[in-house]
Amino acid sequence: MYVSVRLAEEKCNGCRMCVFTCPDPNVFNFYKDKKKISVNASRCKGCGLCVVACPKEALSVSAG
């Protein structure tokens, strides 16, 4: 019912562009071991900045 960012984990290469473009803290967490990010959807406002920034098209904004 509300929009938030969704991650296609297999596409993520851990570049963290999303982390640097998100205006909100702690929406993305980065796991060094996996070299992947994770998303805390409840904190996302759905602006889509990360979607634009992601070079791997691993992120999208949609209603859950």
Added chain:
Amino acid sequence: MTAFQYQVLAGPEGYLPPAAAMMGVELPDKGEALIEGQVVSDEEALHKIAEKLLGAENPFFFPGPLLLWAWRDGVEEKARAIKDLAETAGAKIIPMPDYRPKYPMINPDVEINPNHPNLTIWHNNIDACVFVGVHCHYANMALKIIRGGTDCYTIALCAEAGHEDAMISLRDAGLEKIKRLTTIVGDKKRQLAGREAICSR
């Protein structure tokens, strides 16, 4: 002296009750305390606190930042004493780690906020509470709001001059006084237990 003595009783006191200080309640001098707006001896207040804590169904302690963080000498000792007191009184503890108006919401299960302390009181059905280690300004705000909107009985263990809006207020509540309170609570608890034991026999 005013003929009319304002009483600081548990609420709910209404939409926007005045601060007790505005109604003529004065903070006591050293060695004294306040019970429901009346100046009493420290000792009397300690006993009354013990009585209220033990008589409550769901008493809570709200330690504030001055007690939660080991920022200077003496805090750890005092914290241990408070924890001991709370345990002796059978009270639970919810911390007030800071004073910010928290966004977007607080979790009333685990924290209390001076800007809307009533939420934590309502949520946990707290009928008696103890403020300790909270900067006086924020403690006063919180005590007033609690009195305005809840029926919780409030007790303040203040390291400075005390709080008129608490139903019981101690001043200069240092380590010794806290330990003395714990002793009184412990004694009283044993007495009560003894009395119950007698009754149930």
Added chain:
Amino acid sequence: MKPGLFKISPGFEEVMPAEYRELVEHGPYGAGMGVADLGAFKELLEEHPLCAGCGLALSLRLFLASLPAPQDTVIVGSTGCSSLAFPQVALQNIHSLFGNQNALASGLKRALSLRFPDKVKDVVVIAGDGATADIGLDMVMHSWFRQENITTVMLDNEAYANTGGQESGMSPQGTVLYMAPKGKKFPKIPLPEIAREAGCAYVGACSPAQGKRLERMLRRAILVAREIGPTYVQIFAPCPTNYKFKPNETLTRLKLLEKEGVFQPKEYITREAQDLLNKLEGGGKP
């Protein structure tokens, strides 16, 4: 002002005080007088209470003599020594509050432009260093940012003189004055440079030691302000009373400071303003 407005109503010529009769007969309104004519016309400034040897008072005299159109000039001042002379100036002038002179002038200039769309009304701000660079700095600079068509003149006596000689932002570094008992900790505020960056079309820095130069800069500033945008002139005139030198040294001191490079005359002119000035001054007139 309307031509012919400045005359005494018939029947009252005789009873008017002398200073007014002189103003009517030999005043500078619409007469094209300048600094070179000083002594030959009735000045706009009357007797005033400023100290002996005050460079600021001299600057004010020169300033008034340099106005290109005194008959259509309204000046806006501020609290400070200069305001003590203002009631004696034969121009409509406003003292509002300390530091708000450029905001007030912005409103005034726009109101006069509304009421007299076909006329030039020069609005000139003339205030001290404290009013311009300290307490009123934001309003000074915002009138520049907004490109108000007004001229701002600072009478820089390097101190709050009227309140008894306190350090101001324009005092030189190291000076011991009231409120800087251990010496001023930071250099003079570089207001000409700030003015240049902040949108002034013309910036001049001068001193009353050279009256002609002051006149040229002030006229340029006012003419540019009419056509292009905000302009700024900083007149350097340290205070004999508070800097504790003899009143008769005011000018020699200025000349010496200039020679030593402590005081540097400056002119920053935008290309647009320069084009305009070339056009206006084409005839070789200073």
Added chain:
Amino acid sequence: MSTRIITPVAEFADLLPQDYRELVANGPFFARRGLKDLGTFKEIIEEHPHCAGCGVALGVRLVAASLPAPADTIIIGTPGCSFFGLAQTAVNYSNTAFGNQNAVASGLKRMLSLRYPDRHKDVVVLVGDGGIADIGLDMTLHSWFRREKIVTIMVDNEVYGNTGGQESGMTKEGQVLNMAPGGKKFPKIPVFEIAKVSGCAYAAKVTVASPRMIEKAVNRAVLVARQVGPTYLQIYTPCPTNLKFSPDQTVRVAAEAEKGYYAVEEFITDEAARCLQQLTTES
């Protein structure tokens, strides 16, 4: 600060709310964290009510993550959008009246220097364009004239965002906004240029499209301010809500601006350069 102030008393440690436990366990206070570590540590900025895609929020977050010593940093702000990201910040943060931030910071910095003569207490002003360039301009400039050792950071969203989108002095010429119904009549205030001639020892102009540049500039600004004098950072943080672009374009709009009027620029006095050189050598 000493490690003690963020060390919970053992008795109550397990009672702390989650965000505090994270701060204690994984915050940036005593482990040197930088922008490069974002996503792996608990940030000092908390959840905030800024609009989706807010440039100011992004700018504030990047600055907060770049602070070299958050444990001894006090941020001074002012009413406005910038306030919202900071009200939850895990450092001391104050805002008092609109525009007076640099005056408050001046008094605070001096008092902290008196009370802690052997320590660095970084006083950072983090405020929007209206607060710095319009209503607080005189206090901004005078803190520079006086050479106060504070860092002034402008998050420039080119508008009064919080009061509903009015033109500010930093708005681009021609832009139509509230209170500029016919378009803004004058160019952006050249605060950066004014900073250069007003006593700043270091100044930089960056945008949210260059996070690493922000980190570098924040570090330099803080270090220079400790030893030399005032420093200034101007960060372009475009506002999707009032400038009406899609919120996913904030960084792109900033990147575009970098190609033009918001080209990244650094200014540094010789003294500040020497200071930085020395610090690099020392470390």
Added chain:
Amino acid sequence: MVVEQKAVSVDELLFASPRKQVFITGSEAVAEAVKRANVEMAIAYPITPQSESMHLVGDLFAKGYLRDYYRGENEFAVMAAVHGASLGGGRVFTATSGPGTLRAMEMFPVWAGSRQPIVCAFMCRGVSLPPSIQPENIEMGMLLDTGMIMLHAENAQDFFDMILKGYAVAEQPEVHLPLGVFVDGFFVTHTRDLVMLPPEDLKLAPYDPTCSPVPAFDMETPPIRIVRDPLLNKSNFISYAANASWHQEVLAAAERARKHLNRYLGGLLEVEYPDASLFIIASGTAVSQGREALKALRAEGFEVGLIKIKSIRPFPTAELIAATEKAELLVVPEFNAGGWLAREIKAAIDNNSRVCASPRVFGGMTMPVELIVSEVKKAMLAKGLLKSV
């Protein structure tokens, strides 16, 4: 050079130690107070008639009595910077006057709301327009509701004592509010008078920021996650109630000051000839003028008394009601056009037709004793207490 000073309690400094008589101006009395107040930092901005006192405070800085001092860019900025310094956890001092007070107006409720124990001296003068540097205390009428504690000094002695006592009251943890000490400019600041001073090798004990009801801003006091002073984030009933409760706490803090004011000032007001049926009620310089009038009237055989109001905020309502219970006539001379003190008194006591809200002088005018005497007689005449003047 700086005198080695011993830090002592306010009681020892002000009440226990021997005093020496000096002949100084009000401005000098300010410097003498600040010298003994253990002030860490002061910030100044010139305005007549305040400047001189802050020059002298600057001299104290140069000698080493204060640790920092500078001239700010305008009064609003100075009051903001003093606020910042106070946030930093140290004792501060500043002063201003008339238009300066108005220029900085927004900061006073900020000080109070954020519980800063700043002591500020106000050397009252006329406010624009037209501009006047002369004594007049209309600015006090405008500051009544800022939340500050307001004391009105009668003379240089009061001024000296009230500044030192001011710190003692303002810094009480349960009070912790800004405190303004007001005097009428020139009449006090520039008038040379006998003042009794305690030894200069004593000073107040330092301010202890850890006893403050709000945390100092130094990243050394928990909580570190704190915003001073917040826009309560949610726009809802709860936030409004929290905001309102905060304001009530500020009012309550001023109430708590009563006890300490009573102790240090010896009461919020002072009564001479409490049995009189007619009182002159005044504050500030008007008290001194009233004392002279009292002498003159009593010499003529009129049973007149005098009430000096020392604390304007908190206002001594109960004390005033008690002191005037049997009075038939109350004459309130004031140095301002608004008549704020008469309004306060009329609102505080019942049967307020007893209040004669005059004489009022302003614009720098002196209040001649004869004027008060004649106003008193006129009022008595109107009340039928006197047959003819």
Added chain:
Amino acid sequence: MQQVVSPEHLLFEARREQMFITGSEAVREAIKRANVDMAISYPITPQSESMHLVGDIYKEGYLREYFRGENEFAVMSAIAGAAMGGVRVFTATGGPGTLRAFEMFSTWAGARLPIVCAFMTRGVNSPLSIQPDTIEMAFMLDTGMIILHAENSQDLHDMLLKAYCVAEKTDVHIPVGVFADGFFVTHTREKVEVPPADLKLPPYNPYSAPVPAMDMENVPFRQMRDPFVMKSNYISYAAHASWQQEILAAAERSRKYLAKYLGGLVDVEYADAEVLVVASGTAVSVSREAIKLCAREGLRAGLVKVKSLRPFPAEEIKLVTRGAKAVIVPEFNRVGWLCREIKAVVEDNTKVVGGPRVFGGMTMPAGLIISEIRRCFA
């Protein structure tokens, strides 16, 4: 195209049209008809919206000049400059903005400028609040300005237009502040009746002012606005004092015009009731509600709506409260400044009940006033 008509026609005779608008929009409608030359704005909640709307009508051609200033003190200064230049001006602010510009208000009055300024009141710091609170009015009482307090959008609209009519009278010619409670009025949408949009007030005539316009087109030329009275002596102090008295006198002279345009400085309903509620601004509306509900219980309380705070209707209030048993003063601020004013004029002021008071943005439920009324009848 607007036609100039007399104030009487515009205000009282012209047929009014109903609009469902906010208080901010009511400001726009008033300024549209006020023949204002120039307005200057600065953003502050809850005032901003009204000045946006004034900007819009500037763009449409109803005003001739409009810009955003750099801060409130500067805006109030620039407005003073414009007024001295001889044009009709308008501006607005609220709360902290009022305090930031504070020094200017007594300056306006002292300079005899007929500026009309709307104040959308809100809380002042600290702590920060953008919500309704009328405390700023307490600070303003002795500035020399005329102070009107609007109950609702209709009042706000009418009072602004009437303010120009009063302020510009030669024998008055001092500033008028029209105060309205932020949000409660500015952001509340309700029915407002406005005169036709093609009518406007006559223009301001700067040459009938009691002080010369600063345009170098009228005499005297040697004219300083407004000087330090130069000599430090009894004569100049007396001159200064007389100047101040003239400002107070100007406010006194406004009484008859206020009475004419506002229909009195107070409105009274059920003057003979035992219990009177005295209020201004939004508190009047809440009191009406309370009185209505009390009447259903058979408790008949009266209402005194104070429209003008300066000049203060001291005699009117003294008279109307003389017979009452109790006087209740509900307020939206913590200090109770209106109560203080009332207590200072009601002779037996022990019957004055100060309260209820709410603040910090809180709404005042009618119930709070009702309980006071009940208590007074008990």
Added chain:
Amino acid sequence: MSEKKINIRMSGLGGQGVVTAAHILGAAATRDGLISTVNPFFGAEKRLAPAESYVRISDRPIYERGEILNPNIIMIFHPHVITMGKCYTMPFFDGLQQAGILLVNAEQSLSLGGKDLVKLAALQARIYYLPATQVALESGGTELATNMAMLGGLLGITELVSREALRESLAERFGGGKFVASGTTAALDDVLKSKFAQFDQLLEKNMEVVESGRRSVWEFRIPGAVSA
């Protein structure tokens, strides 16, 4: 004759259109010859922060101002208002009058706490649900029409205003050019308008959403409640 007065409190998140919905409802009531006042309350917060607006509708003059503390109808525009405490009051139905109505935008019934249900039952409250965001997306093609769906839902429960008046108010709000929205609302208006080529189309779509909302609202029976 007693006064017929309805107090409606709309709680939602910034950007959801609670202010606009209140405006349209109040304007429609006015067109129907009733008296109405409408006021929004919002802080200095931004989008998705709590926002609330109030509509009072009566057949007599309305004097009271400010928040509605005792509503007859509460409209919850977003479940976060309940689940995340993003509301003006605690609990979210605080102050609800006897036999009041709750209308919640949610796809299925929310798990209200047992105590809440007991209190609501004691109040004889009626709870309605409506998947307003879904309805807006399906019928209007944009979630920005959530507020229209909520208005539809309200009319599905009680005929407060006429359909004609509502339509006229909508036309005035979005088409007349007379209305000036503030700040963020204006920005959202632009987005909304940009979605529809023509004004007529926007109006029709909005009315469709209203109708669809009217049809989609359903009542949740409180277990154990005595029917009102």
